[in-house]
Each structure stands twice: as C-alpha cells, then as structure tokens.
Amino acid sequence: MQPTPSVLIVDDDEHILAFLEACIEAEGYPVITAQHGQAALQKFSEPGTRIDVVLSDVLMPELDGYGLCQQMRANPATNSVPVLFISSQTDLEEKLKGYAVGGDDYITKPVHPEEVIAKLKHVTGAKLQQAELNQQLDESRQVAMQAMSYSGYLGQVLQFIQNTQDIHSLDQLAKQVLQSLSDFGLVGVLQMYTEQGTKTFQAISPLEVHVMELARNQGRFFDFDHRTIVNHKDFSLLIKNMPLKDPERYGIIKDVLGNFGNAVEARSNYILSHSVSESRAQVLSAVNQALREIDARFKDVQYANIAAIDTLIDDLEEAMLTLGLTEGQEEQIRSVAQQCLGRTNTIFDESMDLKTKFDRIKQTLSDHLQ
Numbered sequence: 039m040q041p042t043p044s045v046l047i048v049d050d051d052e053h054i055l056a057f058l059e060a061c062i063e064a065e066g067y068p069v070i071t072a073q074h075g076q077a078a079l080q081k082f083s084e085p086g087t088r089i090d091v092v093l094s095d096v097l098m099p100e101l102d103g104y105g106l107c108q109q110m111r112a113n114p115a116t117n118s119v120p121v122l123f124i125s126s127q128t129d130l131e132e133k134l135k136g137y138a139v140g141g142d143d144y145i146t147k148p149v150h151p152e153e154v155i156a157k158l159k160h161v162t163g164a165k166l167q168q169a170e171l172n173q174q175l176d177e178s179r180q181v182a183m184q185a186m187s188y189s190g191y192l193g194q195v196l197q198f199i200q201n202t203q204d205i206h207s208l209d210q211l212a213k214q215v216l217q218s219l220s221d222f223g224l225v226g227v228l229q230m231y232t233e234q235g236t237k238t239f240q241a242i243s244p245l246e247v248h249v250m251e252l253a254r255n256q257g258r259f260f261d262f263d264h265r266t267i268v269n270h271k272d273f274s275l276l277i278k279n280m281p282l283k284d285p286e287r288y289g290i291i292k293d294v295l296g297n298f299g300n301a302v303e304a305r306s307n308y309i310l311s312h313s314v315s316e317s318r319a320q321v322l323s324a325v326n327q328a329l330r331e332i333d334a335r336f337k338d339v340q341y342a343n344i345a346a347i348d349t350l351i352d353d354l355e356e357a358m359l360t361l362g363l364t365e366g367q368e369e370q371i372r373s374v375a376q377q378c379l380g381r382t383n384t385i386f387d388e389s390m391d392l393k394t395k396f397d398r399i400k401q402t403l404s405d406h407l408q
Contacts, residue, residue, distance in 0.1 A: 043090035075101025
C-alpha cells in the first residue's frame with residue numbers, strides 16, 4: 039500500500055500558510071512548511087524528510103516560486119516532484135512562465151480549500167500512475183534486455199551446432215565445446231565418458247577431475263559456490279565462474295547451458311555411434327577375410343589330397359607291371375586305392391558342409407555387427 043503523499047507548502051504570508059496547512063492536514067496529508075524558496079530547498083536535504091508535492095506561492099522574497107521550481111527541475115533528486123503554483127495573476131503570460139520552469143498546475147487566489155484538495159489529489163494520483171508506468175517500463179526494458187541476451191546466447195549455441203557439423207572425433211568436439219564456453223564468457227572443464235574410459239579436457243588439477251567424477255550422479259545441475267556442474271549421459275561440464283552476483287544473467291546462462299548441453303550430447307552421440315559402426319565394419323571385414331582364407335585353404339588341401347591319390351593309383355598301376363603280381367593281388371591293390379579315393383571324396387563332401395557352416399557364421403556376424 040502506498041503511503042499518503044506529504045505536501046510542502048511554501049508561502050511568505052504566515053496566515054495563508056497556516057490556513058493551507060490546516061486545510062490539507064484535515065484531509066490526512068502530512069504537511070511541511072517553508073516561508074520562501076530557499077528554505078523550501080533546504081527541506082529536501084533534511085534527513086528523513088519525504089516530499090511528494092510542492093504547493094508554492096509565486097511572489098516571495100529571496101527565492102520566488104518560479105526560481106524554486108527551476109532549481110528543483112535542475113536537481114535529479116527533486117526534478118520529478120510536482121509543483122502547484124498559488125497566484126492571483128492568472129493571465130496567459132503568467133501561466134506560460136509557470137509552464138516554462140516546469141510547473142504542473144495553478145491555483146488562483148483567493149484560495150478555495152476544495153480546489154486545493156482536488157488538485158492535490160489529481161497531481162499525486164498522476165504522479166503515482168506515472169511511477170507505476172515507469173516501473174512497468176523498467177520491467178519491460180529488463181525483460182527485453184534479458185530476451186536480447188538470451189537470443190544472443192542461443193545464437194552462439196546455433197553457431198556451435200554449425201561449427202561441429204564436420205567434426206568426427208571427440209578431441210575436436212572437446213576443443214569446440216571449450217571455445218564456445220569461452221565465447222559465453224565462461225571458464226569450463228569438459229569430462230567425456232567412453233568405452234575406453236574417462237577423458238578430461240582443460241582441468242588444472244587432479245582434484246578437479248575427481249570432483250567432477252564424484253558429482254556425476256548429482257543430477258543435471260550441481261551447484262557449489264560460484265561453480266556449476268552440468269551432467270549428461272556421456273559427458274559433464276564444470277563451469278568455474280558462474281555469475282552469482284548477477285541473478286538475471288545467472289538464470290539465463292543456466293537455461294542456455296541446458297540447450298548447449300543438449301547440442302553437445304547430440305553431436306557426441308553421433309560421433310560415438312559412428313565410431314562404433316566403423317569398428318564393427320572393421321571387425322566384419324577381418325572376419326570375412328579370415329573366412330575367405332580358410333575356405334581357400336580347405337579347397338587347396340582337398341584338391342591336393344585328390345591329386346595325391348590319383349598319382350598314387352597311377353604309380354601303383356605302373357609298379358604292378360614290374361612286380362609280377364597275380365591278377366588277384368593286383369585287383370586287391372586297386373580296390374584299396376579306390377577305397378582310399380572314395381574316402382577322400384567323402385571328406386571333400388564333408389568339408390563342403392563345413393564351408394556352408396562357415397558361411398552361416400559369416401552371415402550371423404554380419405547381421406549382429408551392422
């Protein structure tokens with residue numbers, strides 16, 4: 039609730055001063071009095087004194103009403119206080135003088151209490167309304183500045199996304215992350231978590247690394263002193279210079295860090311998944327090459343066995359011509375050789391079944407690694 043406006047009455051006539059004081063106090067307004075302009079100015083500098091509106095006579099010694107108003111308007115501490123002139127001279131020229139020095143209204147002598155109170159209510163109401171409008175304007179200006187600041191940070195996040203489109207390694211990504219934090223005016227440390235272990239970038243001490251590892255499970259944002267750790271699945275950011283003394287910027291930066299972290303996470307996931315795909319492709323290629331070599335080796339061995347048996351049979355036929363064997367003995371040797379050839383062919387057929395099994399293994403590996 040707004041306090042009741044206090045009124046400074048300035049007049050060199052003691053009777054008029056007392057009359058106005060009584061009228062205005064009767065309406066509940068606190069009243070301060072002065073008998074000339076210079077004394078009125080001194081009232082503004084008195085400790086604990088609050089003056090919301092000035093009701094001043096025009097013609098006074100030492101410093102008249104116009105001079106008082108001029109000096110008030112020249113002082114930032116008093117230039118917004120409304121001034122109502124009291125005068126018996128109400129022609130256009132006189133009112134233009136009052137308007138020129140910054141007056142707000144005129145009250146014509148002889149003074150009527152009803153007019154004085156009506157104009158006091160009007161001018162104090164207008165002042166209150168203006169104060170509210172100024173407050174709204176300040177709040178709107180602050181919101182606009184926050185929006186502009188936030189938009190600027192988001193622009194930097196978009197620039198980060200654009201800059202990382204051609205990045206395909208975590209080391210390069212880390213370098214860009216730290217550069218973007220620097221562009222935000224922030225000093226940061228980045229910790230990434232991969233299948234090969236934890237990797238920390240720009241840490242200045244082992245304790246800093248250890249603190250980040252311990253805080254990994256403390257939620258998305260973990261605040262301590264002027265530092266904030268932002269945790270994501272595959273990485274954490276330590277911001278070492280959060281602006282605690284500037285709550286508005288602090289809130290904006292926290293919001294932006296959320297968006298920035300999401301952008302880092304998206305690129306990190308892409309790099310990690312792309313790296314895994316490359317590793318799987320390399321494994322599949324190696325397995326395929328090994329299976330091809332095994333298959334070729336099997337075929338070489340099989341054909342070599344058949345060739346060896348054929349050579350053996352030919353050698354036996356030639357040998358039997360000089361050994362003087364009976365027909366029964368020769369037939370028995372031929373039978374043994376043919377049986378050996380048959381077993382070799384059976385082994386060859388079984389090895390073809392083994393090749394089929396290798397092909398199935400190769401397909402299964404391909405399906406799982408893709």
